[in-house]
Amino acid sequence: MRVTELARAGGVTAETVRHYTREGLLRPQRDPRNGYQLYDEEALGRLRLIDCLRSLGVGLPDIKKILTWADQGSPLLSDTYAPLVEQRPYIRSRIHELQAIARWLESIDHDDGSEAPSLKQLIESLGSAQPAIVTDGPCGCH
């Protein structure tokens, strides 16, 4: 795939793909005929991983480290992945929150205006849900 194709497949702009490539997060091959960058399926996976980690607040330099380890097949020591592992408690609750939002959005589209659930209810459910991180104590997330 070329930049624009990868960008479309990954749901970002071509400029974003170029940016990640310049920063070394993606390492495309080159079409020897014209120097164009060529991305494979793995690049799409990397792109999606980047996008997800970004959405969790991980910065590009940390993501680059993670991807570099992936390239080298480094041994997986959980303290090596600190920026990721730190996020772990938040991910599950983020998932639950997104699910609540998704359910709400879908109910908007299905109910045609008449009996739609209120946004206030969504907010209420987000506020009273199991907090992501309690100070200390056991997990509580499954």
Next chain:
Amino acid sequence: MRVTELARAGGVTAETVRHYTREGLLRPQRDPRNGYQLYDEEALGRLRLIDCLRSLGVGLPDIKKILTWADQGSPLLSDTYAPLVEQRPYIRSRIHELQAIARWLESIDHDDGSEAPSLKQLIESLGSAQPAIVTDGPCGCH
């Protein structure tokens, strides 16, 4: 709750809460004795909603509109919520991707080093998953 308490409960900094308040996304009551801002449970819900929407690439001005409609109990017309509804196709796949990452992270912690699944496998699964969209137009990020 006061700022710092809300911030802790919501997983953000106190400065972030203050910022959202200044921008009118949160509308705390006041402690009449000292002018301190007081947040209730609903504010936590709003804060979590803001955080989720931000993670989906929605900007603060759009989020403010959404919250304002929520305050007014405006009728739910799906085209009114355009910035949100546009995100709908992405949310489900984002959820799946986060689930994949969460599973992977947990397997790191459980397997103690020996039989850990590789990051490459995670990336591969992210690359070959059902794509978020079929439409054209690159972005989808706002």
Next chain:
DNA sequence: CTTGACCTTGAAGTGGGCTTCAAGGATACC
């Protein structure tokens, strides 16, 4: 009655993730 940890405000500053620019080359279609 001081120390320290909280809180207030508006204004100004910062950082980072893109975007755009400038100057070109490649490819495809009419």
Next chain:
DNA sequence: GGTATCCTTGAAGCCCACTTCAAGGTCAAG
């Protein structure tokens, strides 16, 4: 051959979500 749409590069620019600053007020503990 136009021309329209893709692609390349580094550098410069921009946006905006926070952060920090400055100058205070509150309050509980010792």
